[in-house]
Amino acid sequence: MKKRFSLLFSMLLVFSVFLAACGGGNADGDKADKKDKAKSNAEQELAININTEPPTLNPGLAKDSTSGAVLLQAFEGLTRINKDGKPEEAMAEKIDVSDDQLVYTFTLRDTKWSNGDPVTAQDFEYAWKWVLDPNNGAEYAYQLYYIKGAEAANLKGGSLDEVGIKALDDKTLEVTLENPTPFFTELTAFYTYYPVNKAIAENNPDWHTDAGENFTSNGPFKLVEWSHSDKVILEKNENYWDSDKVKLEKIEMFMINDANTELSMFDNGELDWAGKPNGQLPTDAMQALKDEGRLKIEPFAGIYWYKFNTKVEPLNNVNIRKALTYAIDRKSIINNITQTEEIPAMAIVPPTMFSENEKGYFKDNDVKKAKEYLQKGLEELGLKDASELPPISLSYNTLESHQKIAQAIQDMWKTELGIEVVLDNQEWAVYLDKIQSGDYQIGRLGWAADFNDPINFLEMFRDAAGGNNQTGWENEEFKNLLDESAKEKDPKKRAELLKKAEEIIIDELPVAPIYFNTTSWVQNDSLKGVVVSGLGDAQFKWAYFE
Template identity: 55%
Template sequence: MKKNVFVAMSSILVLGAALAGCGGGNQAAPADNNAAGNKTETTAPAAGPKVLKLNLHSEPPTADPGIAEDTTSSTIITATFEGLTRVGKDNKVHEAAAESYTVSEDGKKYTFKIRDAKWSNGDPVTAKDFEFAWKRALDPKTASNYAYQLYYVKGAEAFNKGTGKVEDVGVKALDDKTLEVELTNPTPFFLELVAFKTYFPVHQKTVEANDKWATDAKTIVGNGPFKMETWEHKSKLVVVKNENYWDKDNVKLDKIEFSMVEDENTELSMFENGELDWAGAPTSALPTDAIPALKESGKMTTQPIAGTYFYRFNTEKAPFNNAKIRKAFAYAIDRQSLIDNILQAGQLPATGYVPPSMALNKDGYFKDKDLETAKKLLEEGMKEAGISKLPTLTLSYNTSEGHKKIAEAIQDQWKKNLGVDVKLENKEWKVYLDDVHQGKYQVARAGWLGDFNDPINFLEMFKEKDGGNNDTRWENPKYKELLNQSALETDPEKRKAILAEAEQILMDEMPVMPIYFYTQSWVKNDKVDGVIIDGLGAVDYKYADIKQ
């Protein structure tokens, strides 16, 4: 996700994604018709349809894997599409749309054998669907903010930036069942990457026939365990079991019904009244006021995940075009008090950007609530900027009780500690994302959950000023050089040192202000089983079940 994360109550565990069958030039063992690597279970006939009722909190901006950038959209896409690999019940990556693969001795060429599978409309899934999807996401005309995730593929970056040709991109369907991928450099986490949504296939005829295909249940054609049945925008979304899915025997649910209620208190009431089977993360959030009682009751589950909650600064707009002023604002907040008094779910204060499970500097890069340094930096920064007083500033966040409370607390801290007046601005999720991408903000709330288990995933989003998920308008030549250097370094410790130097630059210039590392908390009906929430915070309902 990954992703822009919309939920508030959400720090830190490694995925531990051991890859099934990875090896130089050796044929991977075919899956046993079960992508989770578990034996197929047989169950007695259910008394009735198995329907899981959830709340999605916000309207998904899209169901298109090629342009999706947020956790809300990802939840729906993971249910309705599938990549070459998929994370299974054991939190390991297994073959999915690909039934097997080989890897060249130099680690730069992957050859995937596509299994016999169908799209939800009955058409066969082919290697050409993957080639089309990847090149489409890279096409500048598609304007995918996640196109950079494909830059590990040879020629991908050049094509996306308009300096290379599409035919030079290293992905090619040799025939309907064989996909060949050539990488720029060996990428140890590549099999984890292809389980990510930007690498999912799309149905070419559907995409080319209607540019609005991914916003209407009637026109969405997927290859995942579920298919879209209903999408009543800003109200309700329903997916049902996909009878054409290759592994349908391991899909236990008949239907998932998602409501879209933004108020967390209403959501919790719906859960308590039996209208929902689940409340809270990962698709929404629990009311902050209810957390102590839920924790005390033993009903709440909390899981640390590899993610960071932070604020972005618009570095092209005064006063945050000055690094010292940005750092002053970052140093002037009390993160621990936010956790103790608002969040209350085991989060950790963030004094670095990369989460602890993949930390490059376990001690962080600055002190929490360093008021003396904050005031000194603010004075120096204002002198450099030629101003004697800061105007009223605007802090933007998307609709959520948790985001609102955190923003109010930070607003109060900045007033007390720096004497700065801050106006709060709340927007609906899709509008909020659009405005942030267009630079219509001064300070804006953000969250990032790992797409794969490597620090580069957190650092690469700030590599370029115009990068798809940057939005700070910040760029640093040395930072960029270090990230490029890390891609060529094969020694793990040396590579870690290079990335740590890059994170130091990020924290020295502070285009983003880390606040805390995520945990996810939720309550659920005891009958709900098999929902996978991995160490990166991504959710998969493929194996979910309702015990009857």
């Protein structure tokens, strides 16, 4: 199993996994009968779980996997990541790139929004510049900084009119970059780069808060119902340019924040998919699901980590952060809690991008070193021992697996370091706001790659006030290395610069990496064509029931 896992990691550098349903032998004949009967009564209707209410369905404001799971089905960018994990033309039918690799000219297809309005180049220009407008608070604005003048407009008072995004006519979008960016057509498949119906958005700024005539999308599916805190319903978008390839007529997305309930609904035929990337399986059921041959596991470019608020005591002390990080027993968490073949993370960038990071920069569960760093940190704080530290708050969003991991680490820090930890949890949207506002000490988060390049795991830490940083940490040498990497055309030298940047993060540890992710799930045997990518998302454009 270990050999197979390593092989999969090496193969997933640029590829996605195209999933046809595996057999696997359901151990319970009654459960299989229920699923078959349920599906015969609902042809081409998919039921899944997304755990919780999406914080937003505005592509320009989205910053989380739950919102992204819905947006990926309802919207489409100039490009789309295909079944093989490669970007291909989507809203754009042709892409021309200048010889210096700085100017991209996208020629749009004759396409329509779900309400019949034409999708225009002006819709893209409007959406992207809206993200860059600092008044709109788009935390993912930095994903557009590859575009000329984008960072200046978002952070430094520059004019949006000077940004290198220009609709030459209804069907032609010209984009000028700051530097050659070989992965730019991967970026244009990401939700921050999706278009927005300009006419509707300008007339109704709240267009994205509910289903109805104001919510228009341009992807394979359209939003027909949003019962807040209950479910989202999507239906096939008859105006989608590639609708002939879309077989599903309906996707029902439930918001069930209990892993046991999710698995029970799957076994009863009420769900066709249970588990990641959009839901969660109960950790106590993992071994049984493996034994039954039902559990599917694939690695992807993602990391589970704890972020430190480096602006508050005692986490503003690097040695305290190092002590906490080194004292975590990652293998124990994987073997006893998650049980889905994750790799212990002693680095930031996944092994799918930097293969040497399967080993990492430091030893897992190095209690001896952790105690040395703790002693240094206590001396710098003027304390005699850990008992003089006030209890540290560890926050996480409500989910069984997050709770169990937090409890295990709470015990590790108490047992090995004598540090008292109090646990704190909230529902997802409330939790995100708490972390983003800096109202925390240590907080659980994860990161799944937005595109297949190491910079995606590093650039969020470029600026203390930047979107998705949340740690308050900033380092000038680190920033300079990222800037140099953006200008470096030699791939090997660029990788070396990014490795040096990663070394700085590991030396100062604004985050404690815990493990590199896998995707684990069970699915209806008659469900075919779902594409789970190496970036950890699921596309249903090509899905169907046999």
